[in-house]
Amino acid sequence: MISLADLQRRIAAGELSADAAIAQSLAAIGAQDKTIGAFVCRADSVRAASAGPLRGIAVGIKDIMDTADFPTEMGSPIYRGHRPRGDAAVVMMLKQAGASIVGKTTTTAFASTDPTATLNPHNHGHTPGGSSSGSAAAVAAGMIPLALGTQTGGSVIRPASFCGVAAIKPSYRLLPTVGVKCYSWTLDTVGLFAAGVSDVAHGLAAMTGRPELLPQASVPTPRIGIVTQDFAGAPEASGGEALRIATRATERAGATARALELPEIVAEAWRVHPVLQEFEAHQALAWEYRENYDAMAPLIRGRLDESKGTLPAAYDEALRIARRARHALAQVFEDVDVLLTLSAPGAAPKGLGSTGDARYNRLWTLMGVPCVNIPAHVADGGLPVGVQVIARYSADAEALAAARFVEQALK
Amino acid sequence: MISLADLQRRIAAGELSADAAIAQSLAAIGAQDKTIGAFVCRADSVRAASAGPLRGIAVGIKDIMDTADFPTEMGSPIYRGHRPRGDAAVVMMLKQAGASIVGKTTTTAFASTDPTATLNPHNHGHTPGGSSSGSAAAVAAGMIPLALGTQTGGSVIRPASFCGVAAIKPSYRLLPTVGVKCYSWTLDTVGLFAAGVSDVAHGLAAMTGRPELLPQASVPTPRIGIVTQDFAGAPEASGGEALRIATRATERAGATARALELPEIVAEAWRVHPVLQEFEAHQALAWEYRENYDAMAPLIRGRLDESKGTLPAAYDEALRIARRARHALAQVFEDVDVLLTLSAPGAAPKGLGSTGDARYNRLWTLMGVPCVNIPAHVADGGLPVGVQVIARYSADAEALAAARFVEQALK
Numbered sequence A, B: 001m002i003s004l005a006d007l008q009r010r011i012a013a014g015e016l017s018a019d020a021a022i023a024q025s026l027a028a029i030g031a032q033d034k035t036i037g038a039f040v041c042r043a044d045s046v047r048a049a050s051a052g053p054l055r056g057i058a059v060g061i062k063d064i065m066d067t068a069d070f071p072t073e074m075g076s077p078i079y080r081g082h083r084p085r086g087d088a089a090v091v092m093m094l095k096q097a098g099a100s101i102v103g104k105t106t107t108t109a110f111a112s113t114d115p116t117a118t119l120n121p122h123n124h125g126h127t128p129g130g131s132s133s134g135s136a137a138a139v140a141a142g143m144i145p146l147a148l149g150t151q152t153g154g155s156v157i158r159p160a161s162f163c164g165v166a167a168i169k170p171s172y173r174l175l176p177t178v179g180v181k182c183y184s185w186t187l188d189t190v191g192l193f194a195a196g197v198s199d200v201a202h203g204l205a206a207m208t209g210r211p212e213l214l215p216q217a218s219v220p221t222p223r224i225g226i227v228t229q230d231f232a233g234a235p236e237a238s239g240g241e242a243l244r245i246a247t248r249a250t251e252r253a254g255a256t257a258r259a260l261e262l263p264e265i266v267a268e269a270w271r272v273h274p275v276l277q278e279f280e281a282h283q284a285l286a287w288e289y290r291e292n293y294d295a296m297a298p299l300i301r302g303r304l305d306e307s308k309g310t311l312p313a314a315y316d317e318a319l320r321i322a323r324r325a326r327h328a329l330a331q332v333f334e335d336v337d338v339l340l341t342l343s344a345p346g347a348a349p350k351g352l353g354s355t356g357d358a359r360y361n362r363l364w365t366l367m368g369v370p371c372v373n374i375p376a377h378v379a380d381g382g383l384p385v386g387v388q389v390i391a392r393y394s395a396d397a398e399a400l401a402a403a404r405f406v407e408q409a410l411k
Helices: A004-012 A018-036 A089-096 A133-140 A159-165 A197-208 A237-252 A262-284 A286-291 A299-305 A312-332 A362-367 A396-410 B004-012 B020-035 B087-096 B133-140 B155-163 B197-208 B237-252 B266-283 B286-291 B300-306 B312-332 B362-367 B396-409
Strands: A038-044 A058-062 A100-105 A145-150 A166-169 A190-195 A223-228 A256-259 A338-342 A373-380 A383-388 B040-042 B056-062 B100-104 B147-151 B165-168 B187-193 B224-225 B256-259 B338-342 B369-380 B381-388
Touching: A004 A018, A004 A197, A018 A038, A018 A058, A018 A100, A018 A133, A038 A133, A058 A133, A089 A100, A089 A145, A089 A197, A089 B266, A100 A133, A100 B187, A133 A145, A133 A159, A145 B256, A145 B286, A159 A166, A159 A190, A159 A383, A166 A197, A166 A396, A190 A197, A197 A373, A197 A396, A223 A237, A237 A256, A237 A338, A237 A383, A237 A396, A237 B056, A262 A286, A262 A299, A262 A362, A262 B087, A262 B396, A286 B087, A286 B187, A312 A362, A338 A396, A338 B004, A338 B362, A383 A396, A383 B396, B004 B020, B004 B197, B020 B100, B020 B133, B020 B165, B020 B237, B040 B133, B056 B133, B087 B100, B087 B147, B087 B197, B100 B133, B133 B147, B155 B165, B155 B187, B155 B369, B155 B381, B165 B197, B165 B396, B187 B197, B197 B369, B224 B237, B237 B256, B237 B338, B237 B369, B237 B381, B256 B266, B266 B286, B266 B300, B266 B312, B266 B362, B312 B362, B338 B396, B369 B396, B381 B396
Parallel strands: A058 A100, A058 A145, A223 A256, A223 A338, B056 B100, B056 B147, B224 B256, B224 B338
Antiparallel strands: A038 A100, A145 A190, A166 A190, A166 A373, A338 A383, A373 A383, B040 B100, B147 B187, B165 B187, B165 B369, B338 B381, B369 B381
């Protein structure tokens, strides 16, 4: 994989020109993407910006984010050839930081669950996960040092886990969703994929102009709460193994790690996530669903068919439960700095029929708290399995610092 | 003006066909809009839907909302000829309820403060207010029974006050902003304009599928807190007069109305509204501002120039203040059912150089609480002046019921 932080260092030191760094990515895409299929479209030649912390950094953008320079097709024939007038806010943040957009990455239709044709770079017989399939795969395959995705259920952390890359789903609205196709305005969150935790931190700090997110010289030892999310059912063997390995590694590195039971209202929030998500999707995708029903991909259409007729009262109740759960979760963070939990039930499923299961992710998206994936284990077939570090709302710097601790402990 | 509720009644009773109701609106637009200039584009012929509570209702849509059937130009040459692929969520809500979209109404550029050429129907020498200029003017001039606008500072309630129409800025996210051009995701709120409070209530109930918003047979007598918003400075004579008239009328009608001082943290929230608004606008409009600077209208561009370089820490602090103020405001509603306050400093300013001042509106947009404008007074020059009724967050039904009480008391 290409380390963003390493590229930055070499470009700043004059060991590598920004243009050469980008050319390297374009060459890697040229060599690999005909097999992996992570990009839906890409630039043939790209010039580096003359300044900015991300100059020389080639970035892939999930194809539900508006770009003036590339079509934006949302993973759906309904948007074939669609060309937005302007760039999404996060795309502009990248450009202002000096990054170069080299292409658009594959997405399941409207960031739901209908699989793309993208392959998992670690084992071509398996899915890379979704919905940010291309972004996770492109970073994992060493094509680009940074990619953007989005998460509504588990669409950043799960593909990162399956592809063995670091990723952050930041606190709700740390990154704007303006110009990003909406599925659920209460949930949709833009996230970043990169080789390691420091790379993710450098990317997020540059985009937001928040230097406090940059990795600090000393990594503090966190108090960790281990959470198994029993309300979501048991993990597969490889998922459980990843969590055990990460727990033991952090303990060996000197952290206190104790099992933690979440309050019942938090489990309740996990249960109502789909109610809230689909109620909003019926409004957000009303034009697509009502006026282009036959062109909708089967899984998302089925999901909308099933949730049709949900009453506003059920949605209001889900919102109330989420609000109470956020309060209860904030109290959990009075005793621990971060939580450590499963990123996915296990390794990437076989075949391309499913993008995997978001059951260990959706609670955290609804809580709006920052989540960072760290690769922790390699299962049979060379398939990576990650764990996620979660901090309290708006403590993105703490989440990244603790994730770095876990990452180092695992080395 | 055309009463939506009255049209619904006549159509349901078979006194008027849905197509005839729409034809009436089209004729009124044809007769009046060459003078008023409320529409940027409109349909030549429109058929009524065959079903739905809003069939036969001709609606105007603020031109920052995506429509597949009309260009969407955002009040800016940057979007000249722009044609979205789909409809905004609120447009689809209207269509699903049977309404017919007859055209797009004028908006200041990106719903900021650069005036449009629209005239105030009550006095052509005055502004109709903004940023939802065309929507307020089209309803006031009797062209259409319903129009959609948005409010980030005071862009629904202020033009409603200036134009003598009823309007609601509902609770934050009761109506989705998906497909609506973003200025500030924390503030932007879709609102409705109609002839009277019942008309607004019928429109909102039909769009949201929430029958509890419909006017009830008996109007309960509310406990009213009178708020003068001294932190925003003193009103003009006509604004103060409108609030006195409305207060006296409600007291005569049997309501308790007592002066109420808002907690200091709420005044503090009023002060930080612009910090939050412009910080988000710099991200939401980054593409327009950075890549189309010369084509930006002067007032919005100046506003962005001035607020350039605001640090994330100032924004974070503004968000924290807003959160604390929302808690403090919730407690205020333990003693009163609704607040009654100024909708604008006074009547519509002379000329078309300014859309007026949002200083009595912006706090409530930031608090996310429902606000309903009721015309209360007619100042010199035949210019209407309104007052607004405000309820606690998500108590939109209570806000509408109390606004109906005030409206009846003023008759």
